Amino acid sequence: MPHSQLRIVIVGHVDHGKSTLIGRLLNDTGSLPDGKVEQVREMSRKRGMPFEWAFVMDALQAERDQGITIDTTQIHFKTKQRPYVIIDAPGHTEFLKNMVTGASQADAALLVIDADEGALEQSRRHAFLLHLLGVRQVAVVVNKMDKVEFSSRRYEAVAQEIKDYLAELGLQPKAVIPVSARNGDNIVSRSEQSDWYLGPTVIEQLDAFRPQQTSPDQPLRLPLQDVYKPDDRRILAGRIESGRLRVGDTLHFSPTGASAKVVSIEAWNHPEAVLSAQAGQSIGITLDKRIFAERGHIAHHQADAPTLAHRLSVRLFWLVSDPLVVGKTYTLKIATAEHRVTVEQVTAVIDVEDLSSTPGKAVRRNEVAEVVLRSRSPIALDLASDLPRTGRGALIDGNDVVGGCLVVEIEDAAAANITEVSHTVSLEERAQANGHKGGIVWLTGLSGAGKSTLAMALERALFDRGWQTFVLDGDNVRNGLNAGLGFSSDDRAENIRRVAETAKLFADAGMVVIASLISPLKSDRARARVIGGERFHEVYVAADLATCEERDPKGLYKKARAGEIAEFTGISAPYEAPDQPELVIDTDALGRSEALAQLLDYVDETLGKNSLKSEKELTYVI
């Protein structure tokens, strides 16, 4: 069976000899079709030139059109060790976009530099991009050594210059090889003209590269792609980006903080049970608890968790003619999570020539820069230098991927300008003093389902028992806290976010907050759950639309039917019922007092005295 093929990208300044090197590699490894060399000799003779290896590529191009499967985008060849694919990444007009697309697939790179000219601008830009793209295995080929009479001094000078440059990017070339691609020196066989050179030939270096692999010994990161329910199973699907997981592991999820145990690793057409999985594998798992988990959340172990950040510094490359500008908001996609981020600062636009940097207000096409981004929602991520796959991302503007970035600095809450003052009164002390825990009881349901009635009744009942409690009603907060907000979908989402944040403050203060909002969209409620954390309790106040319309306590359905209210939930806008609420109260089936009794039972059980005791005992045991 063949060894895994290695993907290499060949980069460098124009005319430094990329095509000649490829031609040579193909010929000297016996990968060219019969008669090709003669054809090239003829092409060269006609033009009155010495044998031109670069024509090999042109000749293949011609052959390509006749249907032979060698082409200029991916060129296959073999050494005794293994098969290779050369990824050609050319293109002058759309240069960066194509180079990035090609090079990001490579396991290793050869950077070709003319011995006479040394590293020029494009050599440096390519090197910088290799660094950004995470291509860590780089060898430098100092080409056209025949033009400088194989001078070891000239070689040393070029080698030192590029090594210094790469070192500043944190890259160390595996080798710096003096070659003459035209004459075949140090490509496959060692050249007599460079007896002072003791390092590998190009082929020896290629065979020494390793396919890119992620180590299973790193911290676990499993970004979720999707959740499937093919039958009664609920399968969380994703690819392990680093580390390893086993059946029985307790997984924690960021940014929600939820946790659960892995019951199984699901596999189709696999007779034996799968007990562990590691980096690189696309898997599906089931858990012992129904927690809120969705695309974008990252599963990890408790130790070595990703950082949660609102503000981060990235090093980025920009691909489109519309510049990146301070103040503009983009979508940042890290692994499978998407966040809206605003450019706070362009700290440095980097000059690839000498790596000097100047602060700016914008980043133009093909430039690289350091930029500070701020996100409203917490982003779970890592430093690219620790875990590249969860430490880098794509920037999206509208429909297009416009740039890519590496996370180089993370400001988590502790280091931010907003320093959270730690309270001297702990949550436990508050709970002990009040005789119950703080929490958020989030009532969602159609207008007229009975949320407000139930909320007020619950507030009364809890208050009468001596509880600290307060209702945040959707309509009431719109008069004050959210007076500036309208009814567009963005404003509605913001309305819900503010209520959730306010509710969290009340819950932190030890109170039971009863939030009563239609909150029709799953995504908005999911965000509220992230804000509230484990103190968030979703209660679905369920009633048929027909029943609600008949009740119509505020006369709104009548108006909506008459077309006087645009986007009225249930009539002209969707209501997305919760998949897994903590509690469902069916007001079609239950009378007012039964509904209240059910809700009281739940609140008492989860937040009341008994819930305090069990935790207290637990802490003593520990």
Add this chain to the structure above:
Amino acid sequence: MSADLDQLENQSIYILREAYNRIDKLAMLWSIGKDSNALLWLCRKAFFGRIPFPVVQLDTAMELPEVYEFRDRITKEWGLDLKVEQCPPEEEMDQTLPPLTRAAARKTEGLKNLLRDHAYQGVMVGIRRDEQATRAKERVFSPRSLEGDWDVKDQPAEFWDHYKTRFPEGVHVRIHPLLAWTELDIWRYSQREGIPIVPLYFARDGKRYRSLGEKNITFPVDSNASTIDEIIAELQVTRIPERAGRAMDNESEDSFERLRSVGYM
């Protein structure tokens, strides 16, 4: 050892799951050849046995009888949601195309009708980079206009498995989960997994189909490979291209390029 096949499998599953999550209305094209059979198999792995979107055959009524038999058997056994789209007749094709290419263009038109009638936003296609030069330039998520036009000179950037998944109205996306596979990989994987294969791929009387297409424009090639093992051995030494038996590719220098630029798979 087949760590390389594991890697290809994991990557394809990742792509399939991205497509299913990001693209609202999705279908998969099933030509019933070896590549799209492998793709169906990968879909079953990705979605734990049940393929959650329709599988479409663009039918010209010109496939070989073994192909139809295979289609009907697998559809039943695997419980596929099969939709057969009848392609318009050859007389309605662009008459400036060479005759055999014209026959192949029927599938392009069938695909356009399918997209228009069902408003699919994404179609998965089992093409590979090593098959053909223009396919080598493809992206994994490749946007097309409603007419199917492919702008090869200005393709989206694609890196670190971040694919373009948002599109303006009227654009659909071709998703190519097998782009990184080679012909040899497909056979080694089919062998490892025991994926069913249309028997026409195996040699009879010194000939076999290396690439399956309509009977009027596809021809068997010389071969004695009558098992997957023998096919794998044959591919390791052959210098004959995979699509040599596809008459339309070789009819004129740019026939395949012309087909693809207006929307062929």
